[in-house]
Amino acid sequence: MQTAVIVFPASNCDRDAAVALEAHTGKAPHMIWHKDTSIPDDVRLVIVPGGFSYGDYLRSGAIASQSPVIKDLKQKAEAGLTVLGICNGFQVLTEAGMLPGALMRNAGQKFVCKVSRLRLANAQTRFTKLYDAKDDIDIPVAHHDGNYFADDDTLRRLEGNGQVVFRYVDNPNGSRNDIAGIVNQAGNVLGMMPHPERAVDALHGGTDGNNLFKSILGSM
């Protein structure tokens, strides 16, 4: 299966995402430069990776959300393309309006890098169906702006629709409802602050992220 990773000038988890994708698909992903205007038609899954996109001196992901490639990504996602935004990628997707809400500065004001235990809030999505909803998983977080915020109406809608996918067991950043990851209403776009691509290797970060990649591939 052909996959792709978007590369902004200061993406820094693009290689990690590519390594994880290649390990699972057996095929190197396309690395798509932010100035490119289109995503090849053979691509079935796009990762918007972690990092600092354009330095994030403004709001995290704000400038990246306006880049040429995101315009095309938005159109293709509306047509059903599977998209996974991780960390900065999640911030980009909210800034681009592809997911509701916003990621604000962590409640503790500090960058936080630690292993976070996550509860499966929805193990029925195309991203999570191989997880057992009963089992918590350990996935690392590393961010300064991971404090998920949405207004009450939006939160109610997210919760009611089962769009909340992951919740922190021990909330590291002040996110409302302990939200660590959400999908869009159609279920094809997932944004999450924890880094599943850093949890696909027993020698580095554990293997609890593997089922996320396997779930996606299994649903194609």
Added chain:
Amino acid sequence: MADTLKSDDITPDVVAEHGISPDEYKIILDRLGRAPNLTELGIFSVMWSEHCSYKSSRRHLGKFLTSSKRVIQGPGENAGVIDIDDGDAIIFKMESHNHPSYIEPYQGAATGVGGIMRDVFTMGARPIALLNALRFGEPDHPKTKSLVDGVIAGIGGYGNCVGVPTVGGETNFHAGYNGNILVNAMCVGLARADNVFYSAAKGVGNPIFYVGSKTGRDGIHGATMASAEFDDDSEEKRPTVQVGDPFTEKLLIEACLELMATDAIIAIQDMGAAGLTSSSIEMADKGGVGVELDLDKVPQREVGMTAYEMMLSESQERMLMVIQPGKEPLAFKVFEKWGLDVAEIGTTTETGRLVLNHGGTTVCDIPIAPLADDAPNYDRPHTPTEPRAVIQPSDIVETEDYNDALLRVMTDPDMTSKRWIWEQYDRHVMADTMDSSQSGGDAAIIRIHGTNKAIAVTTDCTPRYCYADPYEGGKQAVAESWRNLTAVGADPVAITDCLNFGNPERPEIMGQFVGCIDGMNEACRAFDYPVVSGNVSLYNETNGVAIPPTPAVGGVGLIPDLSLIKTLKGAKDGDTLILIGDTEGWLGSSIYLRALMQREDGAPPPVDLAAEKRNGDYVRKLIRNRRVSAVHDLSDGGLAAAACEMAFTSVMGATLTNPTDLPAHAWYFGEDQGRYLIATDKNSINPILTTADGLGVKAQIVGTVGGDRIAAQDGFDVSLNGLRERWESWMPTLMSGATETV
């Protein structure tokens, strides 16, 4: 300011303001055959500053062991280069950013990280790990908390954004750093051994390219600031601190590495201390050429900058390179792709002179050789530190409450968990971090991407030992580095050093410097563990009070097989604990004395280098023969601390025994060197003890693993979780403002 070749009005005051002594000024007059103008004086001033010229330290640095069969490039380039087999090379260096970090902690620390990364990728390496060595003043000193807060945020803010994991380091708190904190940053990069880049600008008539951020007025005379003491008005120096832009650094890394994959670059040098001056002069000097620059072409952030300002600016994230003629379009294409400012600002010449043109006139025309090679090289007088009395265990009255003793030792500021710090660093980006600060282990372990090998990296120094006895302290810093790498199963390969001292013009400070270097060098030679790069930071003094001598050592080791790694994690229930190495119960200059009795006296533990090597080689062999389940080196706090740290990370208690005649305080808390604590299953006990005996290595059974308490038959008995809670909470409590006393 008139920038012309006519002499400006260079008065003795102007000379003194530039940190140039009257004798040094005479040399300048002699070499030029005339008086310099202000721009030229500024150039001499930064090139001959302590920071750039090493004028007090050079003759002593020359003593170091700097070669081995794995050394590709020793000191003298931007960073050291070692061979790690299969055509792979590791490029690494540690550098200080002490003065700026005290004045402006966030930007000072951030730009320290940025600067050391540039030293590494300048040579063709992708940075793969960052470490640091930090020393702050007393925890309750009024400035300490804000300095800690700013420095940690600055280090994290820069490394996290660029996307290089910050994997390890060490942090001390001591009154000796109240007026001068130390921020030493280390970067480790990976390159191909046949594609290392150097700074020698060989060849005449080649284009010189400037790339990166625009030049502004920030950091002018930073190198000179770093070459003088502080006084009460030091905060007025804030304008000399540079401002970091990690986004541009990230672009520079990617762009430089992309261009380095072609044959376009002849020579490359980052603009660090003394900016455009130092980079152009070093490249020219090493290449044996002259340089002519057109300053009007330098990308500038502000209008109306003078030649003086441009040459002395320390704006960050800038590189200078000599490009292969004909490859200019390729260079422009790559840098423009990454959105970087790039300009062709000059050419190499055959004159051997630095010629600067600005606004249609020549504003500087001076020979390069005196700037680089005729820099002062002082043999400063040095007085050895008076030896201290050795403290015997019987000199120290035993505590009546060993539970309290253990608690005090483990909550000593230097001993406590530094989670508050390292959770602010992205330790996992690049997905090759196999072990980092989070396990509290001896060394961080970074896999070489896509291979079955790894490097181990660590930073080490015990300043209180160096203060007590510079020579033994210098030996110990290198020995502990070597031991920490050994304790994870690595072959120690080489070190970088960052030598932080007070004012070298004082003989007792110079004595500390010389003592530490001689001790370090002896250890380097004993272990075949050479120095391949480094940095000297002097004048770490405020109002005449110097820091404790702090020669920080950054070590790199090679792990040839990922399956042969052991760390302090992994002790199993029922494992036997074996202590490798001799114990005499050395309490002089120990954490125990300081934490319980507020005493910092006594000679520090001597390092028997032959025993250190014998013991370490044996432990590495046990790891490679899969004889052990966990290993931890013994250092601060002795056996008790090592056992606690092993227990904290394996979440399993331990019961310790004392098979000697030593009193409990000396046995459990003595800081004798060259020791390791290993955990092993019962089948391996006898082979380990027997083989050790044959090798002349002392090995004793000292306890068992299991339970939920840390206990000793003749000492403490405390709950593991309770102790851990106190150990973990010290730093968050400090930083939240509420100071808890033990």
